[in-house]
Amino acid sequence: MEATMLEPRTLAPGDTVAIVSPASWPEDSVPGWIADQVESWGLRAVVAPHALDHRGYLAGTDADRIADLNNVIRDPAVRAVIASTGGCGSFRIAPLVDTDALRADPKLLVGYSDITALHCVWDAAGVPTLHGAIAGAHADHVRRLLMEGARTVVDADTRALSAELTTTGRVEGTLFGGNLEMLARSVGVVDLDLAGRIVLLEINRAAGLGIVDRALTQLRYSGALDGVAGVALGSIDQFADYEDRGWTILDTLRDHLNALGVPVLGGLPLGHIEDLVTLPLGTHAVLDVDHARLMVTAPTATDGV
Known part of the structure; x- marks a missing residue:
């Protein structure tokens, strides 16, 4: 949308x-x-x-x-x-x-x-x-x-854990998203229409992999993720040494993100990290997975990407 x-x-x-x-x-x-x-x-x-x-x-x-x-x-x-x-x-x-x-x-x-x-x-x-x-x-x-009506250009860190989930492709659309659990809990409370959008996901290790799995399952089964254009994935480094019965955060996320069948760019410096990059939500963006870059237009003025 x-x-x-x-x-x-x-x-x-x-x-x-x-x-x-x-x-x-x-x-x-x-x-x-x-x-x-x-x-x-x-x-x-x-x-x-x-x-x-x-x-x-x-x-x-x-x-x-x-x-x-x-x-x-x-x-x-x-x-x-x-x-x-x-x-x-x-x-x-x-x-x-x-x-x-x-x-x-x-x-x-x-x-x-x-x-x-x-x-x-x-x-x-x-x-x-x-x-x-x-x-x-x-x-x-x-x-x-x-x-200043600045645009935002965010380069992914290929060394970050979430970069292992990066796929290929290039898509455009309005960027929206945020904390995964909060997005899932918004279903039924706020009109969450993500069709045609690039979805930003940041995940805080406040609980185990089951909570991540439940949140993604709710978003998928509710239809909230139907027709999304792509996924911009923030840091999951908090999960680096965490494993649950043989699975890691990568296994949990890969299961759900692969099912969407859209370009995914991981390794973005977003979320619960010390030097996160602030970026607009609700404005036009380009997710250039092949060049490991997310580009977002200004939130206060017309500014082409």
Whole structure:
């Protein structure tokens, strides 16, 4: 599905970026660190009132977390939203996001992992997002995505474990995806239509191979993966020494990905790694498996790949 994209405008110096915690609570220093980074780019940072609340593993009550998120969506001064962390809890508020306000005033969301639930909401509304974080070696690329309408070119690392699943071919389509388990759990909650799209998958070793298998099985049997154009596979190096009754993560993934019969590019520096590359979701992309490269258009301006 080539979704209609409502392009947020490119940020300019002085624009406001909001920092929210829609899932778990971050370490106390994190919102301030993010604010300092954003302000070093010439932007203004505001931290949502409940960003450091604690309620078990959640950053406060569902009512407070969705209030923070909807308030910044509805605030015309706020031009982008950064999730302070992932963890758990985004799905609890996903149905309550003010998508009418988001469509009326599109603004980018930055986050990954559990924030995949909100990427699904943004995508259903036709608004692109940024899958990643502002930390690490590629932080300046986030600035360029927000402020310069930059395109993203990601080269695969042939030494990475997931590179062993790379096939051949070249496909184009809208890029969308995120955390595998969160995508699977979105079935029946958010309209997840991946037909004709390049699917980004990042997998965190939070459980054994059976959880990976269940998630991919759910996505396949629900029809969510019917007609996908290709798969962009992030890091699975966390599973490097893990084996379950003779199978590795490669065996589990190969079983499902081969069944799709589409080009797969592994070895991409995406997911739960120290220096992940942030890239847009919901924009046009080229998955050039033969040259081990993923190219993604800008989320805020027309930019050919």
